[in-house]
Amino acid sequence: MPAASPLSVLSAAEVERLLGLEAAIESQRAAFMALGLGTAVLPPRLLVPGAGESVAFCYAARLSPDGAAVSKFGSVNPGNAARGLPSVSAVVTVLSAETGQPVAVMDGTAVTTIRTSAASAVAASVLARPGSRVLAVLGSGVQARAHVTALSHVLDLDEVLIWSPRSDRRAALAQSVGPLARAARSPQDAVRGADVIACCTTSLSPVFDVGWLADGATVISIGSFSPDRCEVPASLAGRADAVVVDDVAAALEDAGPIMAAAATDPSLAGRLIPLGEVVAGRAAARQSDSDLVYYNSVGLGVQDAAAALAIAAAARAAGQ
Numbered sequence: 001m002p003a004a005s006p007l008s009v010l011s012a013a014e015v016e017r018l019l020g021l022e023a024a025i026e027s028q029r030a031a032f033m034a035l036g037l038g039t040a041v042l043p044p045r046l047l048v049p050g051a052g053e054s055v056a057f058c059y060a061a062r063l064s065p066d067g068a069a070v071s072k073f074g075s076v077n078p079g080n081a082a083r084g085l086p087s088v089s090a091v092v093t094v095l096s097a098e099t100g101q102p103v104a105v106m107d108g109t110a111v112t113t114i115r116t117s118a119a120s121a122v123a124a125s126v127l128a129r130p131g132s133r134v135l136a137v138l139g140s141g142v143q144a145r146a147h148v149t150a151l152s153h154v155l156d157l158d159e160v161l162i163w164s165p166r167s168d169r170r171a172a173l174a175q176s177v178g179p180l181a182r183a184a185r186s187p188q189d190a191v192r193g194a195d196v197i198a199c200c201t202t203s204l205s206p207v208f209d210v211g212w213l214a215d216g217a218t219v220i221s222i223g224s225f226s227p228d229r230c231e232v233p234a235s236l237a238g239r240a241d242a243v244v245v246d247d248v249a250a251a252l253e254d255a256g257p258i259m260a261a262a263a264t265d266p267s268l269a270g271r272l273i274p275l276g277e278v279v280a281g282r283a284a285a286r287q288s289d290s291d292l293v294y295y296n297s298v299g300l301g302v303q304d305a306a307a308a309l310a311i312a313a314a315a316r317a318a319g320q
Helices: 012-018 021-037 108-127 142-154 167-177 187-191 235-239 248-254 256-264 275-279 301-317
Strands: 008-010 046-049 055-061 070-076 088-095 102-107 134-138 159-163 181-183 196-199 218-221 242-245 272-274 293-296
Touching (some): 008 301, 070 301, 108 218, 108 275, 134 187, 142 159, 167 181, 248 256
Parallel strands (some): 159 181
Antiparallel strands (some): 046 055, 070 088
């Protein structure tokens, strides 16, 4: 009888050590390339509402029909911030492409943090106006910090403006991420004049006004991942020259602002541009430097699959 595949069990610290930023960004580029080329296998995700604002989720995907299956099960609990805990908790399981046996189990919170910000870096690299120098980050949690790091890696920034409702948290984040960052006095102060705006909240209502956006800005939203989450105004979809999503079906079913905009403008569904097609060179989003581009991500299982496979390969190479 063949021997069982060895199982790697990887902590958050090991995930972070095994998957550096450059490798993480490349894993997400591979994920969206697979989507754009049509090789990815991406079943609908499962959302399980919980108490208050909490929600559990389950993603599963393969990068190709004969590739390894990867699943992530976890939850989003916004109230964890007050407890000093991450808002997102999860575990990721990787199955052997050949046998289906589990070959790796890893901390999914770390995978989510790394792959989400790395995917935003991929989006910025193909959507942002050339010469983008000013980044605004709305939020001050784990994802806000990760986005400053990842977006700074792909953009030649002169300034990073950070805003969140708690002045102590935004000041602490600005101080910790480097000399280019400062805490903004208000969301208007952060957004006005910014080339790229990264919304990294779990807000149920918009955190900025569309009228604050400069011509040519790129808005990246990662917090509008379920129907009740609307960190960006629904009117942004109508105002934007290009609306890009990680997956059209998922956006129309789960992204609060996209759903709200589509309810009043049925033509929106036909205007949504999959990020994978932009990455694969099969579609264009930005047509000019003055275009306002809006990218909404709900998060996809193929992103977790690409990141987890890179981590599992690095663990095997390290003998873990």
